[in-house]
Amino acid sequence: DAGVIQSPRHEVTEMGQEVTLRCKPISGHNSLFWYRQTMMRGLELLIYFNNNVPIDDSGMPEDRFSAKMPNASFSTLKIQPSEPRDSAVYFCASSLGRGMAETQYFGPGTRLLVL
Amino acid sequence: DAKTTQPPSMDCAEGRAANLPCNHSTISGNEYVYWYRQIHSQGPQYIIHGLKNNETNEMASLIITEDRKSSTLILPHATLRDTAVYYCIVRVDMEYGNKLVFGAGTILRVKS
Numbered sequence: 001d002a003g004v005i006q007s008p009r010h011e012v013t014e015m016g017q018e019v020t021l022r023c024k025p026i027s028g029h030n031s032l033f034w035y036r037q038t039m040m041r042g043l044e045l046l047i048y049f050n051n052n053v054p055i056d057d058s059g060m061p062e063d064r065f066s067a068k069m070p071n072a073s074f075s076t077l078k079i080q081p082s083e084p085r086d087s088a089v090y091f092c093a094s095s096l097g098r099g100m101a102e103t104q105y106f107g108p109g110t111r112l113l114v115l
Numbered sequence: 116d117a118k119t120t121q122p123p124s125m126d127c128a129e130g131r132a133a134n135l136p137c138n139h140s141t142i143s144g145n146e147y148v149y150w151y152r153q154i155h156s157q158g159p160q161y162i163i164h165g166l167k168n169n170e171t172n173e174m175a176s177l178i179i180t181e182d183r184k185s186s187t188l189i190l191p192h193a194t195l196r197d198t199a200v201y202y203c204i205v206r207v208d209m210e211y212g213n214k215l216v217f218g219a220g221t222i223l224r225v226k227s
Contacts, residue, residue: 004158043159043202043217056214091158104215106158 002026004107006092012113018080021110024073025094033104034067034077035091043091049075082114118142118205124222127197133190135221137203140184147206148179149215150188152199159202159217162188193225 005024034046047057052069069075089109095102120138127133149164163177170177176189200220207214
C-alpha cells in the first residue's frame with residue numbers, strides 16, 4: 001500500500017523561478033496538509049485541505065505561495081517567484097477525517113534549494 | 116505558539132527503556148496529547164496519542180499524570196533505529212476543527 005507520494009524529492013532552482021511541488025495523498029484520505037521545515041522555524045503548517053477545500057491557509061507565508069487540490073488524489077504547492085529564504089524541506093501529509101486530530105501520514109518531503 | 120515543553124536532547128542505552136518527558140501545564144480538559152517522531156531525513160511518523168488514560172500500542176506507552184499537566188512517552192526497549200526527534204504536541208482546538216502545532220522536540224540518541 002503506497003504512502004503519501006511527493007515529487008520531486010529534490011529541487012534546485014534560481015531565485016525568481018517558479019517552483020511547483022506535487023503530492024498524492026493516501027487513497028481514501030480526505031484531509032491533506034502542506035508543511036514547511038527549516039532549522040530556524042521547525043515544522044510549520046502552511047495549509048490544510050478537507051475534501052479538496054482549503055480550510056486553513058493562515059500559515060501560507062505570503063502571496064508568492066499558492067496551493068491547489070483539484071481532486072482527491074492530487075495537490076500542488078506553487079512558489080512564484082521563488083526566493084532563497086524559501087529553501088526548506090516541504091512535507092505533504094494526509095489523514096482520514098475532518099480535523100487534524102486524526103493520525104497524519106507524512107510523505108518523504110521535497111528538499112528545495114533556491115539559489 | 117507550542118503549548119508543550121520538552122528537554123532538547125536525551126541519551127539512552129540500546130535495549131533500555133527510553134522515557135521522554137513533556138510538560139503541558141496549560142492543557143485544557145478536552146485537549147489530547149500526541150506524540151510523533153522524525154527520523155533523520157524522513158517525514159514525521161505518528162506514535163501514539165491520549166486524553167487522560169494511559170495508552171499503549173505496538174510502538175510505545177503514554178503515561179499521562181492525573182492532573183494532565185505532564186506526560187511521558189516510554190519506548191520499552193530502545194534500539195538504534197529509535198534515534199530521532201520526538202515531538203510532544205497538544206492539539207489546539209480551532210473554529211473549524213483542530214490543529215497540531217509542532218514544537219522543537221527532543222532529540223533522542225540511542226547508543227550501543
